[in-house]
């Protein structure tokens with residue numbers, strides 16, 4: 001009986017928050033190699049949780065990653081688990097990740113990022129929304145059935161990884177190698193690694209891809225005093241900023257030749273769908289805290305967020321960034337930027353276009369410094385068929401829990417493995433967001449609302 005399940009979930013709220021608190025306390029930052037032990041510990045905790053629920057659990061070794069200094073480091077194991085193997089039932093596989101983006105209190109957090117703190121119905125902590133609470137929601141859904149000794153209506157598998165935030169290293173190969181084993185009986189894949197667009201619940205049918213680049217400019221043997229040497233050497237930082245400035249215009253036009261050639265045209269049907277979505281551009285602007293957006297028209301804004309490519313410059317390694325006034329000329333600097341790409345762009349083509357473009361503009365500078373360009377992540381975009389029965393089931397579950405129709409949305413961010421699931425396993429995927437529109441993913445004060453978490457967990461039960 002669904003009412004027993006809902007009562008069980010209602011009665012276990014405190015326990016759920018406590019488990020999330022324990023998970024958030026683990027600094028499972030996949031981009032920081034010094035935190036790797038924490039990431040290994042996190043994967044063990046996930047395995048343990050699923051094992052205690054009676055699942056058939058494996059921690060799958062996916063090999064090593066090569067670090068820029070030439071050394072190698074073991075990737076965190078991928079946790080797989082299985083609940084039920086009834087051939088008369090469909091099998092769904094829930095994918096999620098438990099690694100997080102970096103976070104420090106000094107970045108401007110109001111609370112300690114790794115100490116889950118509840119304020120006015122929101123749970124603040126790094127990874128609370130991206131993606132620890134959503135992973136736990138799916139675990140708690142099955143746990144409720146098990147605890148009440150109720151038969152699961154479907155067989156459930158889990159695939160939980162620890163490298164999503166750095167491009168899901170090693171996971172492509174694991175999925176390919178397990179196509180005819182772990183994935184052989186999987187009918188559908190569910191991902192809850194995204195957020196709603198507004199206060200309305202949503203279903204997500206597309207994500208952008210991500211090509212992440214390092215552009216390194218190297219000059220003198222060591223850092224130099226700008227008073228002693230300034231004016232006599234061609235500075236790596238000046239070169240780097242010069243070439244980064246040729247990537248995108250102030251109004252957002254990407255300047256890399258050919259980059260938009262493969263972008264699928266924006267159809268009238270899409271235009272109509274975007275037009276029908278309830279979305280207030282002005283509150284979006286206010287929430288971000290900017291005076292002006294690139295587009296004030298709802299359709300154009302959503303289109304540029306979801307289905308046009310863009311360039312973002314993320315940082316410069318080697319640059320002086322402390323609060324003081326060091327007067328240095330850095331000897332070697334690495335610019336980090338990424339291109340969010342959309343159907344039908346291909347990361348291999350983007351890699352060549354970007355590399356050729358940067359070398360060409362650098363050559364024009366006639367600088368004696370050395371430029372190296374490397375693509376670090378090459379994750380493809382993903383798009384689902386919203387007419388698939390998976391989306392019909394999703395819409396029905398949302399309608400039953402929230403009593404409103406789900407917004408059909410796309411995601412500007414990337415879930416690197418989504419497209420691999422689709423291409424390799426040939427199974428259909430649905431994204432059921434368990435994050436609020438204002439959760440602050442990757443940002444300061446990331447949070448999960450207890451209400452959203454609770455209600456979407458119920459959607460999971462009904463799904």
Ligand SMILES: CC(C)C[C@H](NC(=O)CN)C(=O)O
Pocket residue numbers: 130131164165166167193194210377379412413414415416441
């Ligand atoms: C390739 C990126 C690092 C992936 C990352 N994914 C998410 O945030 C999904 N929760 C992104 O920046 O989009």
